[in-house]
Amino acid sequence: MxxxxxxxxxxxxxxxxxxxxxxxxxxxxxxxxxxxxxxxxxxxxxxxxxxxxxxxxxxxxxxxxxxxxxxxxxxxxxxxxxxxxxxxxxxxxxxxxxxxxxxxxxxxxxxxxxxxxxxxxxxxxxxxxxxxxxxxxxxxxxxxxxxxxxxxTHAQRELVHASAAMCLNFPLHLLARAQELLSDHAIDPSILMPSFVAMAQKAAAIGASEALTGPARRGDLGTVRHHLDRLTDDPELRAAYARLSSMILRAYGHPDHGYTDV
Ligand SMILES: NC(=O)c1ccc[n+]([C@@H]2O[C@H](COP(=O)([O-])OP(=O)(O)OC[C@H]3O[C@@H](n4cnc5c(N)ncnc54)[C@H](OP(=O)(O)O)[C@@H]3O)[C@@H](O)[C@H]2O)c1
The missing domain is CATH 3.40.50.720 (NAD(P)-binding Rossmann-like Domain)
Incomplete structure (x- = not known):
């Protein structure tokens, strides 16, 4: 050996x-x-x-x-x-x-x-x-x-590494920021955890595109706008929310009314 x-x-x-x-x-x-x-x-x-x-x-x-x-x-x-x-x-x-x-x-x-x-x-x-x-x-x-x-190969690993950073690190950072937001408003941040855990299992079972839900996927622009209004105290998080919502709106065939410019 x-x-x-x-x-x-x-x-x-x-x-x-x-x-x-x-x-x-x-x-x-x-x-x-x-x-x-x-x-x-x-x-x-x-x-x-x-x-x-x-x-x-x-x-x-x-x-x-x-x-x-x-x-x-x-x-x-x-x-x-x-x-x-x-x-x-x-x-x-x-x-x-x-x-x-x-x-x-x-x-x-x-x-x-x-x-x-x-x-x-x-x-x-x-x-x-x-x-x-x-x-x-x-x-x-x-x-x-x-x-x-x-x-x-190295070129392939770079692509996998970037993909992994995108789909593993970014959701965790967003989870941490979302939990902070709840804590700041005296809401138990663990309330998000069952859905967070279920999300990964759902994506594995039926694919990420199918598993995705929420206002941007449905094209509920009014709800997206309300969410943006609740995030005015945190411009960085608000901008991230707007950019990701725009990406989802477009991916599912909805007009995004320029949320990327928020
Ligand atoms: N953690 C992960 O999720 C993960 C997953 C896959 C691959 N990797 C890879 O695994 C490797 C190690 O990552 P890790 O997560 O184990 O990092 P880590 O927990 O931060 O540990 C880093 C290690 O590197 C040593 N080190 C740092 N600078 C050094 C230097 N100048 N000379 C000698 N030793 C030095 C540290 O020594 P001290 O004990 O003295 O600080 C420590 O033992 C990286 O290449 C990373 O890409 C990590």
């Missing part, structure tokens, strides 16, 4: 580390720039916490799970050899791992937040590699972790 070293102590390292352990991979240790974080993750995972300077020589496969902007620096500090060096970033090119001869990407297409270790079996893992050797190794790890392994 190929040995794996994990570099990084953040969210991705936490979830990937636990998933690798569960899958029975030979995780030989974890390292990072902050000794305290390394010790904490090592204890949680039940594997050795290593000094960065000693660590990379210890594995056949090195998984760099650090912030996107730090990947290139970390990769540069790993001695060049036969190890397959992998990063976990959807937004980053394989070239960030130069000058290593065998480079690969292992990108979990999911929000990895604090909490219980996540089961990655049902989560899409996107892979890419620059050599057949690296491809075989990264696919081996990915298939041990997930039943949904997909290979995508």
């Amino acid at each position: 190929r040995s794996v070293l994990l570099i990084g102590t953040g969210r991705a390292a936490f979830h990937l580390g636990h998933a690798m352990k569960r899958a029975g991979l030979d995780l030989v240790g974890i390292t990072g720039r902050n000794a305290q974080h390394v010790d904490q993750r090592a204890a949680e995972l039940g594997i050795p916490g290593l000094k960065f300077s000693d660590a990379p020589s210890k594995a056949d496969i090195v998984v760099i799970a650090v912030s996107d902007d730090a990947i290139a620096d970390v990769a540069m500090n790993i001695p060049i050899g036969d190890a397959v060096v992998i990063h976990t970033s959807g937004a980053s090119d394989l070239d960030k791992l130069l000058p290593h001869p065998h480079r690969a990407v292992l990108w979990p297409l999911v929000s990895l937040s604090p909490g219980e270790p996540m089961d990655l079996k049902a989560i899409p893992l996107v892979v890419d590699a620059n050599t057949a050797f690296a491809r075989e190794r990264v696919r081996g790890i990915a298939k041990a972790l997930s039943d949904h392994v997909t290979e995508l």
Whole structure:
């Protein structure tokens, strides 16, 4: 079995580390720039916490799970050899791992937040590699972790990454802002949660376009206008509401009466 070293102590390292352990991979240790974080993750995972300077020589496969902007620096500090060096970033090119001869990407297409270790079996893992050797190794790890392994080029990953940001991050930000609005008016913000959870399930069941409801979809311009009138205290949110309403009105064949200019 190929040995794996994990570099990084953040969210991705936490979830990937636990998933690798569960899958029975030979995780030989974890390292990072902050000794305290390394010790904490090592204890949680039940594997050795290593000094960065000693660590990379210890594995056949090195998984760099650090912030996107730090990947290139970390990769540069790993001695060049036969190890397959992998990063976990959807937004980053394989070239960030130069000058290593065998480079690969292992990108979990999911929000990895604090909490219980996540089961990655049902989560899409996107892979890419620059050599057949690296491809075989990264696919081996990915298939041990997930039943949904997909290979995508960097250009394709950028598109998927932008799409994921759009449909995962934006709704959550809007949820947070909507809940703030309710709290500001002494209304329990959790009142929105059952519908929010049901929305994703509905989209999975019947498709996003079919699942979409609301005044803009119906073309109820009077209701859209009333909502805009309630948002005058928050011009930024009001502008977002107007722009998104216009997009929906047009998508469903209604006139938008210039709400994009609000
Ligand atoms: N979280 C997600 O939802 C998610 C999903 C898929 C892929 N990813 C990818 O996973 C990677 C890690 O993301 P994350 O969410 O785990 O981030 P994170 O929780 O913020 O952790 C970042 C890690 O990078 C380390 N780091 C930051 N700057 C560094 C530097 N200059 N040198 C060395 N280490 C440095 C941090 O070290 P310290 O402990 O010292 O701060 C920490 O261990 C990223 O490439 C990200 O795109 C994340």
